[in-house]
Amino acid sequence: MNRWRYVLVLWVLLCLSGQIGLADQKATSNPDVFKIGAIYNLNGSQANLDIPSSQGALTAERLINAKGGIDGVKVDVIVKDGASDPETIRKVTEDLIANESVPVLIGLSDTDMVLPAAQVAAAHHIPFITSGATSPKLPEQVPDYLYLACFGDNAQGAMAAEYAYQNLSYHTCIVVYDTDMQYTTLLAQYFSERYTELGGTIVSQVPIHPKTNVSDVFSNLSSGNQPDFYYIAVGPEDAPGVIQTAHGQNKVPIIGGDSFDTKNLSNAVLDTDGDVYYTTHAYFGGENISSEIQNFKTDYISEYGTEPTPFAGLGYDAVMIAIRAAGNNDLGTDLREGINQIHDYSGVTGLISYVNGTAIPKKSVHLIYTDGLSLTQVDNNVPEKVPNP
Known part of the structure; x- marks a missing residue:
């Protein structure tokens, strides 16, 4: 019996005996299959981010299985739709645990959406790797079981502030942020902290809902007197409309976060002939x-007929983190040990390491400029200083 089959057989036996806190699971695991539960919002307000991310996860599954799986063990990514509804997310998480006996869960791209899933997973002693929810407070909210495949909002907020102040010489700013989402309030907070620390002036903070x-x-x-730029923190569904409205009134440059990184952004910018920068993964x-990125792009385009977004890359990397975690852990009974051993994994979204027990990888932040006609990467760095969570 090869190492991977030994790991998976041992996992099934321990599930059956209840020795790893999973006595309530149905024993449906197959030692010839490594299951990964994937929860994504395929409908609703988060679909613009989560559909590409789920497709990236399935791309990882296809590419791995095309090579024979992992030592002959097939990878099965089981996608469930959370419908952008916390209660639905909670129910599909319970379903994946009870009916599929998954040893690990991945997915979701929003802080408010990932918490109900991760809390259920933790109650069953199962790690959850969020592909795109960026709050650096998440590991504190679900201790020991919630990991990020992405950088935190404090990192992307700091990156935007440093580039605006140091590279663009933008020294005055108006911050517009949605008070209805934890993601947007935290992103605006981290950006403002780093920007003022550098010497920038925030003319006003404008809450919207x-x-x-x-x-x-x-x-x-x-x-009134116009600032050098607007920093806008809104959700992915609202970003194109807010950008169009802002540039419809004037042509002040706009900087935002990764929620700007949707298929609809270019049309919104093109319609207003404005300048937009945003941080992304x-x-x-x-x-x-x-070669890994090229293979990922080729397979993704072949399957879905469109270029992958960074959130598609995060879905791919979340699957690869889960697989590496299982491979790192000789016993296979607690994948958290395997996650903590991941160092310098070269994912399609960057170098990933979980250092000194941290649940958030230290990763560079990409900064993109668009005029609506094309996307240009203008920077890709780790911020000089990141605010505390």
Whole structure:
């Protein structure tokens, strides 16, 4: 029996005996299959991020199994739709644990969405690797069982602040942020902290929410002295419309976070002829890319007929982290040990290491510029200083 089959057989036996806190699971695991539960919002407000991410996860499955799996063990990524609803997410998490006996769960791209899934997973002693939820507070909210495959919002907020102040010489800013999401409030907070620390001036902080008339907000802002730029923290569903509205009032440059990284952004910018920068997790447009990225792009385009987004890359990397974790752990009974042993894994979204027991990998942040016609990577670095969570 090879090493991988030994690991998976031992996992099944321990599930059956209840020795790893999974006595309530149905014993449906197959020692010839390594199952990964994947929860993504294929409908609703988060679909723009989660559909590509789920496709990236399935791309990893296809590429691994095309090579014969892992020492002959097939990888099975089981995708469930959370429908952008916390209660639905909770239910599908319970279903994956009870009916599929998954040893690890991945997925989701929003802090408020990942918490119900990760809390259920932790209650069953199963690690959850979020592919795209970026709150650096998440590991504290679900201790010991919740890991990030992505950087934290404190890192991308700091990167945006440093580039704006040091590279673009933007010294005044108005911050517009959605108060309805933990992601947007934290991102605005981390950006503001680092920007003012550098010497930048925040002229005003403008909170908005789903019932806000955004047109009135930017009309009022355009009547006063204009800042060097707007920093806008909103969700992926709202980003294109807010950008169009802001640039419809004036042509002040805009900087935002990874929620800007959707298929609809370019049209929004093109319609207003404005300048937009945003931080994100990867850039697949360069010529000097690794063979792993090239294989990922080729398979993704062949299967889905479109270029992969950075969130697709995060879904791919989340699957690879789970597989490496299982391979690192000789006993196979607690994949957290395997995750903690991952150092310098060259994923499609960058170098990934979990150092000194941290649940958030230290990764570089990509900064993209678009005028609506094309995307250009203008920077790719680890920020000089990152605010504490």
